[in-house]
Amino acid sequence: MMTLKVNGQDHQIDADPDTPLLYVLRDDLKLNAAKFGCGLGQCGACTVIVDGKAVFSCVTPLVLLEGKQVTTLEGLGSVAAPAPIQRAFMEEQAAQCGYCIAGMMMRAQALLQRNSKPTDDEVRAELAPHLCRCGTHMRILRAVHRAARLMDTAELTPERKGSAQ
Amino acid sequence: MRTSGIIGGLIAALVIGGAAFAFAIVWRPALATIDPAARQSFDPEMVKRGRELAALGNCNDCHTLRGAKDFAGGLPVPTPFGTIFSTNITPDPETGIGRWSEEAFRRAMRTGVDREGHHLYPTFPYDHFTNVTDDDDRALYAFLMTREPVVAPARANELPFPLNQRVVVAGWKLLFLRPETYQPDSTKSVEWNRGAYLVEGLAHCGACHTPRNALGAERASASFAGGESDYWSAYAINAQSPAPVPWDAEALYFYLRNGWHPDHGTARGPMAQVVSNLSSVPASDVHAIATYMAGVFGPPAPERNREAVVARAKPDEGKTSQAHPEGAAIYAAACASCHESGRQPPYGGVNLALSTAVNAPDPRNLANIVLAGVRPVEGERSPIMPGFAASMNDTQVAALLNYLRSRFTSQPPWHDLEKTIEEARRTQTAFLQTSAGARSAPADPAQRDKP
Numbered sequence: 018m019m020t021l022k023v024n025g026q027d028h029q030i031d032a033d034p035d036t037p038l039l040y041v042l043r044d045d046l047k048l049n050a051a052k053f054g055c056g057l058g059q060c061g062a063c064t065v066i067v068d069g070k071a072v073f074s075c076v077t078p079l080v081l082l083e084g085k086q087v088t089t090l091e092g093l094g095s096v097a098a099p100a101p102i103q104r105a106f107m108e109e110q111a112a113q114c115g116y117c118i119a120g121m122m123m124r125a126q127a128l129l130q131r132n133s134k135p136t137d138d139e140v141r142a143e144l145a146p147h148l149c150r151c152g153t154h155m156r157i158l159r160a161v162h163r164a165a166r167l168m169d170t171a172e173l174t175p176e177r178k179g180s181a182q
Numbered sequence: 183m184r185t186s187g188i189i190g191g192l193i194a195a196l197v198i199g200g201a202a203f204a205f206a207i208v209w210r211p212a213l214a215t216i217d218p219a220a221r222q223s224f225d226p227e228m229v230k231r232g233r234e235l236a237a238l239g240n241c242n243d244c245h246t247l248r249g250a251k252d253f254a255g256g257l258p259v260p261t262p263f264g265t266i267f268s269t270n271i272t273p274d275p276e277t278g279i280g281r282w283s284e285e286a287f288r289r290a291m292r293t294g295v296d297r298e299g300h301h302l303y304p305t306f307p308y309d310h311f312t313n314v315t316d317d318d319d320r321a322l323y324a325f326l327m328t329r330e331p332v333v334a335p336a337r338a339n340e341l342p343f344p345l346n347q348r349v350v351v352a353g354w355k356l357l358f359l360r361p362e363t364y365q366p367d368s369t370k371s372v373e374w375n376r377g378a379y380l381v382e383g384l385a386h387c388g389a390c391h392t393p394r395n396a397l398g399a400e401r402a403s404a405s406f407a408g409g410e411s412d413y414w415s416a417y418a419i420n421a422q423s424p425a426p427v428p429w430d431a432e433a434l435y436f437y438l439r440n441g442w443h444p445d446h447g448t449a450r451g452p453m454a455q456v457v458s459n460l461s462s463v464p465a466s467d468v469h470a471i472a473t474y475m476a477g478v479f480g481p482p483a484p485e486r487n488r489e490a491v492v493a494r495a496k497p498d499e500g501k502t503s504q505a506h507p508e509g510a511a512i513y514a515a516a517c518a519s520c521h522e523s524g525r526q527p528p529y530g531g532v533n534l535a536l537s538t539a540v541n542a543p544d545p546r547n548l549a550n551i552v553l554a555g556v557r558p559v560e561g562e563r564s565p566i567m568p569g570f571a572a573s574m575n576d577t578q579v580a581a582l583l584n585y586l587r588s589r590f591t592s593q594p595p596w597h598d599l600e601k602t603i604e605e606a607r608r609t610q611t612a613f614l615q616t617s618a619g620a621r622s623a624p625a626d627p628a629q630r631d632k633p
Contacts (some may be wrong), residue, residue, distance in 0.1 A: 035515035057520060058568025059558070077573045078515025080508060085218035 021082060023048065024092030034080035039063045042074060042089060050090035050119040052149070062145030064120035067090050069131070071124040090119045093126060102126045105164035106157075113151035121147050125161045134165055208352040210299040215281040215288065218273055218331075224324040232325025235318055237459040238467060239311075239384040244268045254332040259305050263398060264341035266305045274331035286318065287323045293361060294351070301351035303339070304358075304398065313364035313383035336588065351632065357533070358399035373466075377474025380467060387475075390416035390452065403472075408479055413609035414451035415544040421480040426491040426535060426543040426591070428482030434472035439465070440528075441565070445488060447532035448565040449537070450556050451547065458559075488536075492589055495535035502589040509585025514579060528565035535590040545583055545596040549606035552579055571610070576603045 021030045023046060030041055042048045042065070051074050058073040065074045066088040079119030094100030099107065101120050112118040121144060128135055128143045135143070140161045149157065236242070245268050245559035247256045255270040273280035279287065279297070286297040294308035295301055298378050303307065314322075344350055366375045381387050390411040392400040401407075408418035419426055427433075427445040437443040441457040449457045460468055503510030534540050539548040555569030574582070580599040587595060596602075 034511040037515060057566070058555075058567055067573060072573040073568055076516050076519070076568055076570075078512060080511040080515065081578055086559055 019079060019083065021079065021087065022085065023087045024089060028110070030079065032079060035078045036159035037075050038065070038077045038079060038082060038087065039074035039080065042087075048089045048091050051123075052116055052119060056155075059119040059146075060117070060149075062117050063103075064099075064123045064147070066123055066127050068125060071127040088123075090122055093122075100126075102160075102164040105167055106160045108150065109156045109160040109163055111153055111156040111160040113153050117149045117151075118157075119146055121149070121157055125164065129161070129165055129168060133169060135161070137162070144180070186344075207356055208301075208349050210289075210293075210295045210301070212299045213283060213286040213297050215297070216283045218275050219327060221328045222448050224328050228321050228324045232323070233324050234463045234467075235384060236325050237463050238380060239322070239386070240456055240459055241271070242459070244305075245271050251330065251332040251334070253326065254334040255515035256334060256337055258337075261305060261398065262547060263345050264339065266303050266339045266341070267337040269276055269336045270332060270334045271326055272329050272332040272334075273327045274333055277333050277335045278331060279326065280331060284320060284323045287326075288319045290320075290601065291319050294355065294359065301348045301355070303348075303351060304354060307386040307389040309359055309400065310386035311361065312361045313379065318384065328599050342365040354397060354399070357397070364568040371473070373470045373473050374477065376467070377470035377472070380471055381478075383473050385471065385499075388418070391419050399537040411452045411604070413546070414550060415542065415546045416452075417538055417542060419475060420478050423479055423538075425538045426486065427488050428486050429476065429479050430482065431469075431472045431476035434475055435469055438472060439468050442528040442532075444527050444532070445536055447537050448528055448556060450551055454556075454621060469575070487576055491535050493535075494592070495533045506581060506585035506588060508578065510584045510589075511587055512574070513589075516573075517582075520567070531567065534586055537590070540586050540592045541593055543593075544586075545599055545602050546606060548583055548586070549579060549599075550605045550610050552582065553603075553606055554610040571607060576600050576607070579603045 018029055018031050019029045021033070021041065023042070028046060030045060032041055032045065039051055039053060042051055043053070051065050052062035053075060054060035057073050058076040061073070061121075063073055063075040064071050066072070067077070067082065069087050090103075094103050102125055106118060106122055111121075117156060124144060124147065125140070128140065132139065137158065140158055144157070219574070242252060244254045244257050244259065245255050247254070251258065253270070253272045255268045257268040259268060260265045270278040272278040275281050281296045282290075289295050290297075290302065290306075291308060291311040291314055293312065294304065294306060312552040341348065364379060367378070370378075388400050388406060388409075390409050391406050393404050393407055393409045395401050400409075406418065406420040407422055409416045419429075423429065425446060429437075429446075433443050433445060437446060437449070438457055438460045440446040441454065441461065460471075517531070517534075521534055523530045539551060543549075551567065552574070553569055556565055556567040558564050558566050570579070577600070580603055581604075583584075583599055584595060587593060
């Protein structure tokens, strides 16, 4: 039994310490934004934020998360009150099948939290570990820049600041 | 006063002689500029040969900056003395070597002097290139002179006084440069001699794999005993090799050609670029290098065979995981899914009992690869590994490394692991941003388009 901090809440998890975080998020906590893609840390669909950094949850065992803060897409905003990164992806219609998008948003969020005005090259380099087979790359890039502007102009709903731990 | 007269005369003679001697060592004339030669004036066959030689010499590794134009220089090379930046060797007339004659190029290769007569720092490995033949220098020159010219002024080196004075290099050469010393050995095969010529010359393997002395010169007495490159440890590739399964000519050929070997794993760090280059040169040259290096490794010790090594990687019986519970859990969750998948390299991870990184005296390479992973080669099937820099802190990486060392090897534990890991975290970030091209080797070089 261990305590896992997800989206600001403590959860008591009954799982082996070598269980990948992704399984716990989806199976135990029913947080289904993070997706299982390759299971090898190569496609990015499972990306969540841990202590401000984007990590592949499919190759991150629980044992590494003692005392750390996990943020999933659900922790950023909801359909009713989307975070800037979610609004930006919707406004740019950046998803086609959407399987990769939750992971893309999480890494983009982590980038924007440490660099509020990334250049196009920086966004491309940051998102390089993510695969999208629909081919909406250009929209995704625009969405990240739009999110940067949204965050910058404080167009935020007051209750959701869209900042992950 | 005859005695003092003689002494005075002697001193004067010594001073004049010394000055003349120093002048002879230091001073090199500028060679005349040429008008850049037309591309068409070079024989295409020779250009092609030059391309292969440039790949054997790994020129692009230092002279191409990640994401920048080929051979335009600008790569920071960290040394114990300061940072030296590689230069533009494209045929741009103003910022490259477009106005260099073939004679000037050959002089640079042979004695480390640029066209204007300045001494070049030995980060440019002319201590090896001095052994390159006139014919090969001519082909290399033809290849470089037919590249796309790029305007890219050299960046100023970051060296302290007096090392920023190039005359100092003349003294270094006097001590350490042995011009054109390579001699074929008539008692050995043609292939062995070809390998020796390449390894000791153009391929400059010793530049990374031979330890250096306090003045930055390779220690001749410790040839191939292991050195370093870009914050990676370059393993000993002689009888002291830490590889659990000894190398032989066949394994060396396969590894150098393909970038991985089932008994050894995958080339990464600076070696990834080397094998990426070697996948594009004539197979006979790679065979020759393997033959020569197999002799340098020496005959394998019989007790170090694959079976004995693999036996160590049997499922953990619990003793090691009890001693290292955190490391064992991290390994089981983050590593074993690939390294014990049963898939063969390069698509499955190597059995870590076979890994030189886990068996080596220096934990640096293992720390580097755990943090940075192995990036896929663009547009090709290639070995991959995710990096764990974002998900593991230094204590966790240390726990993992201690577990791997204890479970998969019979070597003593590493010391100062956390310091190594902290350094690896810092340096890998920089290395990944600057180093050239391929981060790992292609799984099958035959997929590549022919040059």
